[in-house]
Amino acid sequence: MNLPNKQDILSQHPRSEDRLLAILHDLQKANSDNALSREDLQLVAAHLNVPLSRVHDALTFYSMFSLRPRGRHVIRVCDSPHCHLGGSWSVLEELQRLLGVKVGETTEDGLFTLELTSCLGVCGVAPVMMVDEEMVGNLTTERLQEVLARYREGR
Amino acid sequence: MKLARAHVLIGVDDEARLAGVEDIIRTLHTSLEQAGLADEIQVVETGTLGVSGHGVVLVVYPEGIYYGDVTADIVPHIVEEHLFKGRPVESLRLPSATAAVRPSEVYRRQTRVVLRNCGVIDPGNIDEYIAAGGYEALGKSLGDMRPEEVVAEIKESGLRGRGGAGFPTGLKWELVRRAAGEPKYVVCNADEGEPGTFKDRLILEGDPHKLVEGMVLCAYACGASQGFVYIRGEYGLSIERIQGAIDQARDYGLLGRDIMGSGFAFDMEVRPGAGAYVCGEETSLLESLEGKRGWPRMRPPYPVTFGLWGKPTALNNVETLANVPEIVAGGAEWYKQLGTAACTGTKVYTILGHVRFPGLVEVEMGTPLRALVYDLGGGLPDGQALKAVLVGGAAGAFVTPQALDVRMDYESLRNWAAALGSGAILVMDESACLVDMLGSVLRFFRHESCGQCVPCRAGTDRLVNILEGIRRGQGGASALEELERIAATMQVASLCPLGQSVLLPVHTALTGFRDEFVAHIEGTNCPACSRGREVATG
Numbered sequence: 001m002n003l004p005n006k007q008d009i010l011s012q013h014p015r016s017e018d019r020l021l022a023i024l025h026d027l028q029k030a031n032s033d034n035a036l037s038r039e040d041l042q043l044v045a046a047h048l049n050v051p052l053s054r055v056h057d058a059l060t061f062y063s064m065f066s067l068r069p070r071g072r073h074v075i076r077v078c079d080s081p082h083c084h085l086g087g088s089w090s091v092l093e094e095l096q097r098l099l100g101v102k103v104g105e106t107t108e109d110g111l112f113t114l115e116l117t118s119c120l121g122v123c124g125v126a127p128v129m130m131v132d133e134e135m136v137g138n139l140t141t142e143r144l145q146e147v148l149a150r151y152r153e154g155r
Numbered sequence: 156m157k158l159a160r161a162h163v164l165i166g167v168d169d170e171a172r173l174a175g176v177e178d179i180i181r182t183l184h185t186s187l188e189q190a191g192l193a194d195e196i197q198v199v200e201t202g203t204l205g206v207s208g209h210g211v212v213l214v215v216y217p218e219g220i221y222y223g224d225v226t227a228d229i230v231p232h233i234v235e236e237h238l239f240k241g242r243p244v245e246s247l248r249l250p251s252a253t254a255a256v257r258p259s260e261v262y263r264r265q266t267r268v269v270l271r272n273c274g275v276i277d278p279g280n281i282d283e284y285i286a287a288g289g290y291e292a293l294g295k296s297l298g299d300m301r302p303e304e305v306v307a308e309i310k311e312s313g314l315r316g317r318g319g320a321g322f323p324t325g326l327k328w329e330l331v332r333r334a335a336g337e338p339k340y341v342v343c344n345a346d347e348g349e350p351g352t353f354k355d356r357l358i359l360e361g362d363p364h365k366l367v368e369g370m371v372l373c374a375y376a377c378g379a380s381q382g383f384v385y386i387r388g389e390y391g392l393s394i395e396r397i398q399g400a401i402d403q404a405r406d407y408g409l410l411g412r413d414i415m416g417s418g419f420a421f422d423m424e425v426r427p428g429a430g431a432y433v434c435g436e437e438t439s440l441l442e443s444l445e446g447k448r449g450w451p452r453m454r455p456p457y458p459v460t461f462g463l464w465g466k467p468t469a470l471n472n473v474e475t476l477a478n479v480p481e482i483v484a485g486g487a488e489w490y491k492q493l494g495t496a497a498c499t500g501t502k503v504y505t506i507l508g509h510v511r512f513p514g515l516v517e518v519e520m521g522t523p524l525r526a527l528v529y530d531l532g533g534g535l536p537d538g539q540a541l542k543a544v545l546v547g548g549a550a551g552a553f554v555t556p557q558a559l560d561v562r563m564d565y566e567s568l569r570n571w572a573a574a575l576g577s578g579a580i581l582v583m584d585e586s587a588c589l590v591d592m593l594g595s596v597l598r599f600f601r602h603e604s605c606g607q608c609v610p611c612r613a614g615t616d617r618l619v620n621i622l623e624g625i626r627r628g629q630g631g632a633s634a635l636e637e638l639e640r641i642a643a644t645m646q647v648a649s650l651c652p653l654g655q656s657v658l659l660p661v662h663t664a665l666t667g668f669r670d671e672f673v674a675h676i677e678g679t680n681c682p683a684c685s686r687g688r689e690v691a692t693g
Contacts, residue, residue: 020446021429025388061448061605062429064388080350081549082507082581084595118432118603119548120389121353122169123507124207124514133391135173 004030006040010047017048024059033069034113063117071106073151075099076117077129083119086126091139092116095129098148111152159197161238165213166204166274168360169392174210175227182227186234196238202361204274207507207514209249214274223249264530266493268501269477270517273361278396281403284364290409292483293368296375297417305376306332309479311487313499318344318437318472319576319652321498321565324479327469330459331377334467339379341370341423342463342470344440345386345393348432349548350599351579354503355473357515359386359393362477363400367423369476371414372483374421377469382423385440388430398425432603436651437470439605450607451651472576474503494520498564502575506532508582509539521567525559528582539584542683543668546581547574549596550656553589555667571659573652588683589668590675594622596660604653611654614645618657630676635665 009026013019027040036059045052059065077095079088092103099107099114106113122128125137136147163183167176180200187193206212209223220243222233229247236242267273276283284290296305310325331339343366347355359366370382386394401423404410412420426444428434434443438452441463462468478500482490494500498520504527507513511533518531528534528544535541544554551574554561565572583592601615621638624630642661645654665672674681 017446018426018444021388021443022427025427025429058447061450062431064430079595080599081545081592081595082351084592085508085581085583085587116602117389117430118348118599119350119352121347121356121387122173123351123353123505124170125173125210126507130389135169137170137173 006030006043010043013047015048017050020044020048020055020058021062023047024055024065028065032072033110034071034074035066035069063115069106070113071111073111073132074113074115075129075131076115076120078117078120078127080119080123082123083127088127088139091127091129091144094141094144098144112148160195161197162216163196163198163213163238164201164204164216164274165198165211166202166206167200168203168357170203170207171211172392174224176211178227179211179225179230182230183234186231187238189231190234190239192234192238199277200279201276202273202278203357203515205270205515206249206512207505212249215243218243221249222247265517266501266519267517268481268490268493269358269365269474269503270361270515271481272365273357273515276362278361278363279399281364281400281407284362288484289364289480290368292480293371293375293409294415296372296483297415297419302332302376302378305372305483308483308487309376312482312490313487313494313497314475314478314482314490315498315565316472317474317478317502317576317578319573321572321575324471324475327459327471328373328376331379331467331469334460336460336466338381338466339377340463340466340468341374341377341379341382341421342441342444342458342468343370343382343384343473343476344435344437344470345384345390345397345473346428346435346440347387347390347473348435348603349550349577349579351507351545351548351581352505352577354505354515354578356390356393357505358473358477358503359390360396363393363396364404365477365480366397366473367400367404367410369471369479370423371410371421372479373469373471373476375419377467379469380421382421383444383463384423384425385434385444386425386427388427394425394427401425431605433605433651433653436653439651440470441468448605450605451653453650474578495562495564495566497566502563502578504531504578504580506580506582508580509535509584509587510582511536520564521562523560523562524554524580527563527580528559532580532582535582535584541582542585542587543583543589543592544580545583545592545660546579547571547659548577548579548581549599550574550652550659551577551579552659552663553592553667554663558667571663573656574659586683588681589664589671590622590626590681591684593660593664594619594626597622597657600653600657608648608650608654610645610648611650611657614641614649614654615657617641618661625672625675628675628678632676634676635669635672639665 013023041055045055127139128137204212211225212223214221236244306328314324315321410422431449433439434449439449443449458468458470491499501517503517516531541556552571597618601619604611604615606612642658646658649655
């Protein structure tokens with residue numbers, strides 16, 4: 001995979017502290033392990049001229065950022081009341097079985113990390129999950145297998 | 156401009172995208188060309204058509220016939236049968252032919268102010284918004300009205316914040332206008348995270364220019380020069396659409412240094428969040444905008460005097476701002492005729508769960524909940540009996556069938572008025588177990604509690620554990636009292652509305668559906684749990 005240069009990403013953002021989340025989003029997207037490295041944090045701190053602890057403090061608050069390497073694809077299952085009513089609990093059990101991991105863990109082949117998310121706002125097709133940027137709804141066992149297979153084949 | 160014999164409106168929102176709408180649009184254009192109809196039938200890509208749970212939905216005008224669950228395979232058939240031969244494809248019409256009410260009739264029962272353009276115009280094209288009367292209110296304000304007059308008009312209209320607190324919008328703007336400190340900011344709260352709530356997303360996707368116009372009007376009224384739209388990081392399409400609208404508006408001179416040649420300067424930016432429900436709370440949102448942890452601030456001081464970077468800030472919800480151009484264009488007198496005397500205007504809802512027509516609707520303030528569930532939602536399918544309605548998402552109220560006649564406005568709802576803001580209406584039939592549903596709500600709060608204050612951090616955890624005990628039949632007789640006592644403590648002692656709002660779902664579930672909780676504690680059979688609600692296999 002051809003990864004964008006980190007300095008190029010930084011140079012697109014003004015050196016203003018309120019840009020912090022936007023910069024972190026862009027840097028994380030550029031990493032194949034869906035996580036931010038210590039070097040990334042140092043780059044941001046230098047770019048914004050703030051202490052490293054300041055960057056660390058902010059990013060650890062938000063669920064979309066990770067310091068722990070994650071799989072190439074992050075699967076986020078919604079268990080808000082609406083999806084729950086639609087059977088998201090069973091979906092989650094089935095996913096854990098199919099992937100052989102628990103929530104928060106990464107598969108051995110490094111392909112998938114399983115997470116929970118709050119409501120994704122597409123409740124009309126509950127239960128719903130998000131794989132990277134893709135929403136997948138009306139989940140059944142069959143559909144789960146189909147989606148996993150598609151990502152395993154690299155689309 | 157060419158005149159078209161018929162129009163095909165196709166709803167492009169997140170739900171349609173995950174059903175493959177891009178493919179279908181391509182197929183539609185190819186089929187129309189092959190049938191030689193490309194010149195007489197116009198395809199309009201628009202926002203949601205207000206129908207949820209039916210994948211790709213399209214509507215053919217002038218007949219107003221809705222098709223749902225449309226796939227690429229079936230498109231040539233619709234083109235051939237309906238558009239070429241003039242015979243609607245009955246088998247694909249929404250809802251099934253046996254239904255008493257069709258979506259077009261549901262549409263007619265609504266009062267569309269905020270959603271006037273949603274599902275009608277192409278949200279990616281500023282000219283269509285202008286053709287529908289867009290930016291007229293801005294022209295009128297900048298040309299003929301002083302900022303104080305805009306504030307007065309909004310005050311007179313009786314508009315109240317649609318985010319939940321119901322604070323009078325005009326008064327908020329006046330406070331910002333009078334507050335000392337420069338520059339002043341306008342911030343739109345598009346961090347919509349309340350479970351079951353996505354009306355703001357659909358407004359952003361369906362009519363983004365209305366929000367831009369509302370922001371500029373607010374800025375002019377308050378004397379602000381810079382604006383931000385803080386939007387959920389997960390809302391990819393909304394971010395794209397609102398960014399597109401801002402860029403177009405800037406090209407047209409509707410944002411920037413000298414808007415419409417009036418000398419007034421204002422510009423705005425989109426800022427994505429990063430997955431934190433608490434950032435929907437206004438002070439937490441401001442912290443996050445400043446690039447920090449989204450920890451709520453102590454209030455007072457309120458954002459009207461001490462907001463973004465400590466400057467006076469007008470912070471409004473998407474739906475609130477989307478009302479503003481309509482009020483300025485139509486006048487406060489017109490707007491006041493909608494809704495009730497104390498609570499004017501309309502409210503946007505998402506109706507979901509066990510109803511025949513899930514989707515997005517807009518009705519006047521004061522509409523009874525019963526009308527939303529049965530007239531607009533079409534009631535429950537297959538003659539199922541209603542068990543409960545969760546109004547307002549996780550921070551909402553569980554309503555019993557006996558209480559359905561409650562009117563939906565800030566005055567009538569009183570102590571659970573906060574639930575009105577989200578507009579989420581989740582309808583549950585007899586298969587829903589309230590112990591299980593409350594468990595889902597409480598786990599949500601435990602997950603989203605930001606951990607800054609102890610009552611919320613420790614309280615949400617205790618609540619989940621106690622409820623889990625009840626579910627497993629190990630609760631003991633005092634468990635229900637303890638749930639309520641902890642939630643009540645959180646209401647008075649928590650720093651922000653997240654912890655304060657947990658009491659509402661707990662209290663309404665325990666009072667309205669006590670038998671079910673007692674059945675779990677005593678180990679007798681819960682009628683809902685014994686049915687099972689496993690996800691379909693195979």
